[in-house]
Amino acid sequence: MSNCNVKIKINGEVIEKEIESRWLLSDFLRDKLGLTGTHVGCEHGVCGACTILLNGEPVRSCLMLAVQADGLEVETVESLAEEDGTFHPIQQAFANNHALQCGFCTPGFLMSVKNFMETHPELPTDDEIREAISGNLCRCTGYSNIIKAVKDAYVLKC
Amino acid sequence: MKQFVGQNVKRKEDYRLLTGSGKFVADMRIENMVEAAILRSPYAHARIRNIELSRAKNYEGVLDVIVAADLKGKVKPFTEFVEFTLPPQLEADIKPTIKKNPEPMLAEDKVTFVGQAVAIVLAEDRYVAEDALALIKIDYEPLPVVTDPYETIKEEAPVIHPELGNNIQSYFEVKVGDIDHAFRQANHILKTRIKTPRVSGNPLETRGVIAEYQERNQQLDVWSSTQVPFMVRSYLSKLVGLVEGNIRVVAPDVGGGFGPKCAVYPEEIIIPYLAMKYKRPVKWIEDRLEHMQSTRHSRDQVHDVEVAFRNDGTILGLKDQFLLDNGAHNSFALCCAYNSAAHLRGMYLIPNYDITGRIVLTNKTPNVPYRGAGRPEAVYVMDRIIYMIADKLNLDPVEVSLRNFVRPEQMPYETGIFYRDGANMILENGDYVKSLQQALKIAGYDEFRQKQEEARKQNKNIGIGLSSYIEGTGIGPFEGAAVKVDSTGHILVGVGSSPHGQSHETTLSQICADVFGVSPEQVSVRAGDTSLLPYGVGTFASRGAVTAGSAVHGASKQLKEKFLLITGEMLGVSIDDLEMYGGKVYLKNSPSKFVTLQEIAQAAKPGPRCKVPKGIEPGSSATYYFVPPTVTFSSGFHVAVVEVDKETGFVDILRYIVVHDCGRVINPKIVDGQIQGGVAQGIGGALYEEIIYDKNGQLVTGTYMDYLIPTAMEVPEVEMGHQEYLSPHNPMGIKGVGEGGAISPPAAIANAVCDAMRPLKIEINTLPISPNKLRSLIEEAERTESVLK
Numbered sequence: 024m025s026n027c028n029v030k031i032k033i034n035g036e037v038i039e040k041e042i043e044s045r046w047l048l049s050d051f052l053r054d055k056l057g058l059t060g061t062h063v064g065c066e067h068g069v070c071g072a073c074t075i076l077l078n079g080e081p082v083r084s085c086l087m088l089a090v091q092a093d094g095l096e097v098e099t100v101e102s103l104a105e106e107d108g109t110f111h112p113i114q115q116a117f118a119n120n121h122a123l124q125c126g127f128c129t130p131g132f133l134m135s136v137k138n139f140m141e142t143h144p145e146l147p148t149d150d151e152i153r154e155a156i157s158g159n160l161c162r163c164t165g166y167s168n169i170i171k172a173v174k175d176a177y178v179l180k181c
Numbered sequence: 182m183k184q185f186v187g188q189n190v191k192r193k194e195d196y197r198l199l200t201g202s203g204k205f206v207a208d209m210r211i212e213n214m215v216e217a218a219i220l221r222s223p224y225a226h227a228r229i230r231n232i233e234l235s236r237a238k239n240y241e242g243v244l245d246v247i248v249a250a251d252l253k254g255k256v257k258p259f260t261e262f263v264e265f266t267l268p269p270q271l272e273a274d275i276k277p278t279i280k281k282n283p284e285p286m287l288a289e290d291k292v293t294f295v296g297q298a299v300a301i302v303l304a305e306d307r308y309v310a311e312d313a314l315a316l317i318k319i320d321y322e323p324l325p326v327v328t329d330p331y332e333t334i335k336e337e338a339p340v341i342h343p344e345l346g347n348n349i350q351s352y353f354e355v356k357v358g359d360i361d362h363a364f365r366q367a368n369h370i371l372k373t374r375i376k377t378p379r380v381s382g383n384p385l386e387t388r389g390v391i392a393e394y395q396e397r398n399q400q401l402d403v404w405s406s407t408q409v410p411f412m413v414r415s416y417l418s419k420l421v422g423l424v425e426g427n428i429r430v431v432a433p434d435v436g437g438g439f440g441p442k443c444a445v446y447p448e449e450i451i452i453p454y455l456a457m458k459y460k461r462p463v464k465w466i467e468d469r470l471e472h473m474q475s476t477r478h479s480r481d482q483v484h485d486v487e488v489a490f491r492n493d494g495t496i497l498g499l500k501d502q503f504l505l506d507n508g509a510h511n512s513f514a515l516c517c518a519y520n521s522a523a524h525l526r527g528m529y530l531i532p533n534y535d536i537t538g539r540i541v542l543t544n545k546t547p548n549v550p551y552r553g554a555g556r557p558e559a560v561y562v563m564d565r566i567i568y569m570i571a572d573k574l575n576l577d578p579v580e581v582s583l584r585n586f587v588r589p590e591q592m593p594y595e596t597g598i599f600y601r602d603g604a605n606m607i608l609e610n611g612d613y614v615k616s617l618q619q620a621l622k623i624a625g626y627d628e629f630r631q632k633q634e635e636a637r638k639q640n641k642n643i644g645i646g647l648s649s650y651i652e653g654t655g656i657g658p659f660e661g662a663a664v665k666v667d668s669t670g671h672i673l674v675g676v677g678s679s680p681h682g683q684s685h686e687t688t689l690s691q692i693c694a695d696v697f698g699v700s701p702e703q704v705s706v707r708a709g710d711t712s713l714l715p716y717g718v719g720t721f722a723s724r725g726a727v728t729a730g731s732a733v734h735g736a737s738k739q740l741k742e743k744f745l746l747i748t749g750e751m752l753g754v755s756i757d758d759l760e761m762y763g764g765k766v767y768l769k770n771s772p773s774k775f776v777t778l779q780e781i782a783q784a785a786k787p788g789p790r791c792k793v794p795k796g797i798e799p800g801s802s803a804t805y806y807f808v809p810p811t812v813t814f815s816s817g818f819h820v821a822v823v824e825v826d827k828e829t830g831f832v833d834i835l836r837y838i839v840v841h842d843c844g845r846v847i848n849p850k851i852v853d854g855q856i857q858g859g860v861a862q863g864i865g866g867a868l869y870e871e872i873i874y875d876k877n878g879q880l881v882t883g884t885y886m887d888y889l890i891p892t893a894m895e896v897p898e899v900e901m902g903h904q905e906y907l908s909p910h911n912p913m914g915i916k917g918v919g920e921g922g923a924i925s926p927p928a929a930i931a932n933a934v935c936d937a938m939r940p941l942k943i944e945i946n947t948l949p950i951s952p953n954k955l956r957s958l959i960e961e962a963e964r965t966e967s968v969l970k
Contacts, residue, residue: 045308054306059208060201062436064385065469069885072385100201114199118191121850124858125682126198127205127386127436153893160890162385162437163682164854165861165922167898 034102051089060100071159074131100130112179122172124163185691206389214462218310220300222292225544225878233318242309249289268603277353293509296474330506351540357597358533363498367489377558379481379872386436387467392453408438409719432709435681440551479551494581498533508545520555544878564928604811620818620840644937648928653812654917655727662732665802670779677717678729679709696737699764723917736805813908815916817841819925821933830952840902844916859922867930
């Protein structure tokens with residue numbers, strides 16, 4: 024197997040590592056760096072559980088190789104809370120609104136919503152929120168509390 | 182004093198799950214572990230002529246490759262899950278035929294469905310293991326395939342398991358009243374075929390197992406993404422021949438279950454066995470493609486139903502012959518099939534009833550109970566029948582329902598049959614008329630009829646559809662809880678019921694907190710670990726709150742009693758002079774005199790200072806097993822309001838209303854969450870989801886591109902109303918709620934779509950209501966109409 028050196032800024036820290044070039048970014052984050060908050064639900068890019076931010080944009084970490092992230096910046100769910108453990112407003116809003124049950128898909132939603140809120144600073148409509156999270160599957164909640172949580176997050180961040 | 186039961190206490194589970202610090206099986210790594218990958222059959226039915234492993238075994242980084250021959254004499258096959266065998270009185274009543282249908286751990290000389298496990302590679306990591314899978318060569322001789330339930334019962338069908346004689350694995354019949362007499366008295370008889378297709382529960386976390394064996398004490402630790410860790414432990418012990426006490430099975434954070442994780446799977450037996458054999462921890466994580474193929478599917482019932490009724494809509498009798506296509510194996514006895522038979526009449530009186538069920542085998546993935554477990558299929562039949570009767574008599578379906586309900590004054594109502602737990606099936610309480618009226622009021626039913634008329638004039642097709650369900654919840658045989666107060670005064674609760682999103686840590690701490698009069702913060706609940714209690718059952722069948730909730734309540738009360746006795750000894754008073762609140766025991770009428778839980782726990786320690794009265798074991802803990810006398814019946818009404826695009830066949834859900842009774846509500850937000858999530862799954866079954874096999878037994882819907890799970894765009898916010906008729910079968914009056922949301926959507930939505938198309942007469946008696954299917958029904962109805970004109 025061919026190996027490559029990568030240098031990726033992950034959750035604010037620069038990581039340099041030699042890795043097999045065929046490793047998926049999701050596997051690299053989880054198995055090599057222990058960042059297991061990013062979950063793998065389908066490994067074919069539909070469920071969105073593995074969503075991370077790459078230079079601020081949401082991407083499926085199961086659909087790209089770790090080497091493709093070389094020189095770029097990655098944010099995972101582990102980056103959201105404050106250092107003292109205080110929730111990010113999106114996390115707080117999810118907890119306030121019972122927006123998660125089993126919690127497996129949740130990290131992917133949080134990362135999608137983070138990007139959405141950054142790119143849509145004004146309070147969106149329900150339909151806009153539905154569309155924004157339509158790339159993330161949740162099998163437990165039926166989504167309505169996630170939509171409430173996103174609206175609540177807009178209130179909390181002010 | 183503040184009560185926490187009934188309050189929206191925030192979930193204790195959320196912090197770890199929101200920060201990425203939860204622990205699912207796939208998140209675990211153990212030093213020196215190897216990873217497994219599984220080769221699965223590409224054929225639905227084939228003989229295995231030869232397996233060539235040498236290239237795979239010699240591949241760098243591979244520890245070994247295991248096939249069926251390696252397990253011979255070491256690991257026994259599954260026969261049946263004894264947990265699902267029928268109680269003797271039920272067996273004597275319905276005299277079923279149930280053939281034993283052993284399932285091998287790995288396919289030996291033949292495969293019987295696509296996705297069946299054939300070989301396992303153990304390697305340094307999953308990438309290497311998958312490389313090696315590609316190097317295994319298997320010579321298959323394809324055999325004739327049968328995938329249709331009607332084909333498989335024909336005499337000329339290829340027999341999948343020759344030892345069974347044919348492909349009919351089980352048969353039973355349930356009879357009430359005099360069906361022939363009822364049919365002779367009827368003004369009308371209606372006959373139809375109604376089908377609920379095969380679907381897959383699809384929790385977002387796939388299955389996965391890690392096992393580690395410690396030779397020094399023969400301890401086998403297994404972590405599995407399961408709903409039933411005690412069942413996994415039991416079968417590991419039985420099938421591998423291990424001392425049960427040496428096995429610990431843990432379900433860590435589990436990413437959804439819904440039923441598919443309520444079985445024991447071959448991987449949960451083989452992976453631990455291999456960890457013992459190779460003396461290295463072994464990890465196997467299923468990928469989604471494997472999940473679609475090999476994790477058990479569900480539903481897949483076809484009902485041929487006849488109903489006899491009067492001119493006024495009163496139903497006199499119902500006959501039903503149904504097939505449940507269980508795929509290649511059935512280890513669950515009559516579970517879903519009997520549930521369908523027991524629940525089919527639902528809230529309706531129907532004094533004469535005759536139903537026969539056959540569980541048949543085909544070359545498809547075996548089935549498992551999935552959220553609702555036979556009830557969505559039954560409700561779909563019954564509520565379509567109500568609408569078809571209404572159509573025939575030109576009545577509003579609500580009138581037909583009202584004509585046939587079991588009334589409150591008839592309760593407790595004896596249904597004349599046994600429930601699956603062997604008790605007489607009795608609808609204990611509730612008021613179906615009132616509940617329906619509440620649902621219709623929220624929906625604005627009468628105003629809707631006017632709106633519908635207006636819409637029709639503008640060529641818009643909007644419709645309203647109803648469905649009702651009853652559900653036997655909280656099935657036994659038992660569930661336990663161990664409650665203890667530690668030396669710091671903190672309360673620890675261990676339960677046998679194993680959660681996967683249901684919020685046990687929160688709701689059960691609310692129950693315990695109220696008994697001691699403390700905050701739920703002072704209570705920690707642990708679950709999903711066989712080391713917590715000697716016996717446990719699991720979380721499925723809407724039983725968690727009823728059984729584990731009652732167990733926690735019972736154990737907490739016992740410990741409270743013991744603490745009062747200890748306090749009496751400490752203060753030298755009678756327990757009649759004591760009362761407990763706010764986590765302290767007070768001398769009645771002297772509120773300045775009290776002892777704390779911490780002090781009592783210390784006084785409970787064995788030794789010379791022990792204050793536990795003579796004759797009672799020292800210690801600050803109590804264990805209690807709740808054994809329900811029988812199930813308790815939840816019920817509900819669903820109303821769907823839809824718009825159909827006649828040109829494209831697309832269905833848009835405009836509103837969705839649920840009114841339900843789940844007895845005492847422990848945490849309203851969590852209950853509402855269960856309903857909303859259940860409805861989302863029901864909408865999937867109604868409009869989008871179907872597992873499809875082609876005639877060669879190849880799975881056509883094997884990815885999330887083909888198997889459509891509803892997204893936020895398809896699921897409306899459910900409008901809810903609550904009824905609270907307390908259960909008489911447990912001390913807190915709880916009824917189960919986990920499945921109810923998923924039971925009625927197919928019927929409610931199908932009825933709404935038929936209603937939207939009126940006066941065009943279409944009958945949606947098969948699911949999902951996909952645009953192409955609906956378009957063909959509309960075209961056919963239009964053709965028939967023009968011929969009649």
